Amino acid sequence: MTVTMKKVARRAGVSISTVSRVLSGHLNVREEISCKVKRIMKELGYTPNIIAKSLVSKTTNSICVLLPGPAEELFSNLFFMELIRGIVAGASRLGFDILISSGATEQEELEVVSQLLKGRRVDGMIVLSSHYDDAVIEYLNTNSYPFVLVGRSDKYDGILSVDTNHSMAAYDATSHLITMGHERIGFVSGPQDLIVSRDRLEGYRNALLDHGLEWYPEWIVEGESLQDSGYGSISDFMNLPNRPTALVAVDDMVTFSVIRVLKQLKYKVPDDLAIVSFNNIPLAELSVPPISSIDTRIYDLGAMASQVLIQRIQHPEHENQYKNRFIIAHQLIERESSMLAM
Template sequence: MTVTIKDVAKRAGVSPSTVSRVLSGHPRISVETSRKVKSIMEEMGYHPNIMAKSLVSKTTNSICIILPKPAEELFSNLFFMELIRGIVTQASRSGYDVLISSGATEKEELEAVSRLLKGRRVDGAILLYSRKDDTVIDFLKNNGYPFVLVGRSDKYDDILSVDTDNLMAAYDATNHLISMGHKRIGFVSGPPNLIVSRDRLEGYRRAMEHNGLELKSEWIVEGEFLQDSGYRAMSFFMNLPSRPTALVVVDDIVSFGVLRGLSELNYSVPADLALVSFNNIPLAELSTPPISSIDIGIYHLGYTASQVLIQAIQKQNKEPGLTRRFIIPHRLIVRESSMLSPARSE
C-alpha cells in the first residue's frame, strides 16, 4: 500500500501542510520538526510525488543534456562519456536528475529541447557542442530558458558557457611540434560548422604563421570526430609529393584512425610522422605508440557546466558583472608519438 503525506503527518503528529513544508525546505519549520518528519518518512518508506511537487514549486529538479548527434555515434567517443560523467556527478550532488536527449539533425535537436522545456519536464539544458548560427541556442536565449553551452558561441557574448581556450591549445600543440624541429606540419580537422574545429584550426594557423612556416591548403583535411576520418586522411596525406612530417589532429579518436591508416600503409609514428592530438582520453596513453595530447580537463568541463546551470536555475548568477564564460585550463601531455625530430625520421 502506498504511503501518503497524510499517513506521515498522522504518525508524526503534525498537519499534512507541515509535512509538505518539510519536503520543500520551508525556513519556518524547526530543525527538530524537520528531523522528526524525515525520520518517519524513512521508517514508513514514503517517497514524495515528484510530479505533484513540481506542479506546486514549478520546478522539476531535472536538467537535460542535448546531444548533437544520434547517441550511438557519440557514445563511441570517450570524450562525451567523461563529459557526461562530470555533469551527472555534480547534478546528483545538487539533488538534480539528468535526462539525455539527441537528434539526428539540428531540427530534431530543436524539437527535443523545445518539448522538454516547454513541457516543463526539465528546468534547464546543457549543450555539448557549439555550431555556427546555432538555432538551438537562438531558441533557448530568445525564450529565456536557463542553459549552458560547452564551447563558445560566435554570435552571443552574454550566454553562460564553459570552454577550453581551443585556439591557444592548438597553438601550443603546433608549437610543440615546431620545437621538435618540424616545419611541414599538417592538420586533421573536424566539421567546419563546429566552433571547436574552427578555433583549433585557427590556433594551428597562427602558430605556423608566427614561426614563419609555410601553410599549404593540401596539408589541412576536414572530417568528422570519428576514427574513419583519420583513417581516410592518411591515404591522402601520405601520397602527397611533399607530405607533412607531423600532424596536429583535432581529437584523440580521430588519431586512432590516423595510427591505423599509417600502419596499413607501412608507416610508423613517430619515425615517419609525428603526432599531437586533443582531449587526452585514457586510451591515448594506452595506444601504440602512446599519443601526445592536449588535456582539456573533460570531467571538469562537465562538472562546471552542471554547476553553472544549476546556479542559473536557482537564480544565483543573475547579477550584472558576474562571469558568463568559464575557461578550463589545458596542458600538453607529451608522449612517444611526438618525440622524434624530422632530421632523424627522414
C-alpha cells in the first residue's frame, strides 16, 4: 500500500503543509518537528513524488553541465572528469541532481540549452568554457536564466563565474623557469578563440617582459598542432635557430605528448628542454619525468560552481547581495621536469 503525505502528517500529528515544508527544507519549521517528521517518513518508508513536487514548486532540483564539445572526446580528458566530479559533489551536498549535455557545434549547444530551460527540465546551467563571442552565454544572459561560467567572459563583466587567475598562473609558471636559469622560454598555447588561452599567453609574455627577456612568434606553438602532427612539429621547434631551452605548456595532456616525442627525438627533459604545465592532474606526478604543473584545484572549481549556482537558484531575491566572480587560488607544484638549471 502506498504511503501518502497525508498518512505521514496524521502519524506525526502535524498538517500536510508542515510535512511539505519539511520536504522543501523550509527554515520556518522547528527543528524538533522537522526531525520527528523525517523519522516517521523513514519508519513508514515514505518516498516523495518528485514529479508532483516539481510541478507544485516549479523547480526540478537539477542543473545541467554543458560540455564544450562532443562528450566522447571530453570524457577522455582527465581535466573535465575531475571538474565534473567536483560539480557532482557540490550539487549532491545541496540535494541537486546533475544532467550532462553537449553539442558538436555552437548551434547544437544553443538548441540543447533552449530545450532544457524552456521545457523546465533543469533549474540552471553550468557552462565549462567561454569564447569571446559566445552565443550560449549571450542567450543565457539575455534571457536571465540562472547559470554559472567556469571561466570568464570578456563581454559580460557581471555574470556569475568561477575561475583561476590564468594570467597570473602563466606568469608564475614562466617566472619559475626564469629562476631556474632559463632565458629563452617557449609557449604551447591552447586554441586562441578561448579566453583562457589568451589569458595564459598574456601572463607568459608579461613575465618575460618584467624580467627583461625576449620572446619570438616562432617560440609559440598551438597545442592541437603538436598533438595532430607531434613528431614533425616538435622536431621543427627543437631545430629552431637559438631555440628555447624551456617551455610553458597549456596543460598536462599536451605535455605528455611533448615528452613522448622528445624521447623519440633523443632529447631529455629537463636537460634539453625544461617544461612547466597546467592543471596538475594525478598522472602528472607519475610521468617520466614527473611534470612540474600549476595546480588549478580542478575539483574545487567544480564544487564551487555548483554551490554558487544553486545558491542563486534557491535565493534569487539575494542576488544583488553576493559577489559574481569567484577566483580559486592556484599553486605551482615543482617536480623534475623543470628543476635542473641550464
